[in-house]
Amino acid sequence: TGSSRPQRMLKAVQKNATKGDPESVISAIDYYCRHKEWAMNVGDEKGLILDSVLTEVNPSTALELGTYCGYSTVRIARLLSPGSKLITVEFNPAFAAVARQIIAYAGLQDKVTLVEGPSGDLIPKMKARFGIKSFDFVFLDHWKDRYVPDTKLLEDCGLVSEGSVLLADNVICPGAPEYLKYVRNSPRYESRYYKSNLEYTKVEDGLEKSVFLG
Numbered sequence: 001t002g003s004s005r006p007q008r009m010l011k012a013v014q015k016n017a018t019k020g021d022p023e024s025v026i027s028a029i030d031y032y033c034r035h036k037e038w039a040m041n042v043g044d045e046k047g048l049i050l051d052s053v054l055t056e057v058n059p060s061t062a063l064e065l066g067t068y069c070g071y072s073t074v075r076i077a078r079l080l081s082p083g084s085k086l087i088t089v090e091f092n093p094a095f096a097a098v099a100r101q102i103i104a105y106a107g108l109q110d111k112v113t114l115v116e117g118p119s120g121d122l123i124p125k126m127k128a129r130f131g132i133k134s135f136d137f138v139f140l141d142h143w144k145d146r147y148v149p150d151t152k153l154l155e156d157c158g159l160v161s162e163g164s165v166l167l168a169d170n171v172i173c174p175g176a177p178e179y180l181k182y183v184r185n186s187p188r189y190e191s192r193y194y195k196s197n198l199e200y201t202k203v204e205d206g207l208e209k210s211v212f213l214g
């Protein structure tokens with residue numbers, strides 16, 4: 001049996017990046033996915049928007065839904081202030097296994113807790129398991145039909161508070177129309193769309209930033 005796309009991505013990181021250097025890990029993945037084989041990382045173009053929103057929020061506790069190979073995990077963790085924490089949730093164990101190695105290669109394992117399992121089951125356990133009061137920042141990048149139920153779960157579990165920022169990937173492609181309706185029509189969110197392109201392509205996609213108003 002052959003290797004998987006995530007395994008080939010990991011090989012590209014180990015070959016082309018410098019251990020302990022997150023920027024080189026990000027560049028190695030972007031180069032591989034742009035020139036060798038496409039993969040569903042948030043990518044370099046939308047990644048710059050992620051960076052800017054993250055820098056503005058400067059979260060003490062952040063949550064990522066959908067780790068995949070850890071590309072956006074590395075992008076987020078590299079910008080966290082000392083002592084800040086990122087929890088990332090991945091349903092697929094094969095993806096999680098690669099992500100752990102990529103996060104470790106970047107030297108960011110002390111800032112990141114990767115939890116394997118379905119987000120819908122794990123979110124209600126976050127307070128008890130990790131002593132989280134609430135998340136200052138949430139990056140939604142998992143299956144699009146989970147965006148609304150998981151956002152409602154975060155609200156119901158008191159895991160978002162006034163000022164918490166949700167940033168959702170792929171609201172155009174593959175698309176999350178119910179999510180856009182939810183956050184744009186709710187009086188509890190102030191939403192803004194950042195137009196961009198689907199990673200490594202010229203296809204339109206974008207990020208939706210929604211501030212929870214409490």
Ligand SMILES: Oc1cc(-c2ccc(F)cc2)cc2cccnc12
Pocket residue numbers: 040041042066141142143169170173174198199
């Ligand atoms: O950024 C993403 C992109 C795609 C995607 C897959 C195939 C396409 F033809 C276009 C887009 C899927 C994702 C699934 C989960 C999290 N992010 C995704």
Ligand SMILES: [Mg+2]
Pocket residue numbers: 040041042141169170
């Ligand atoms: Mg995505």
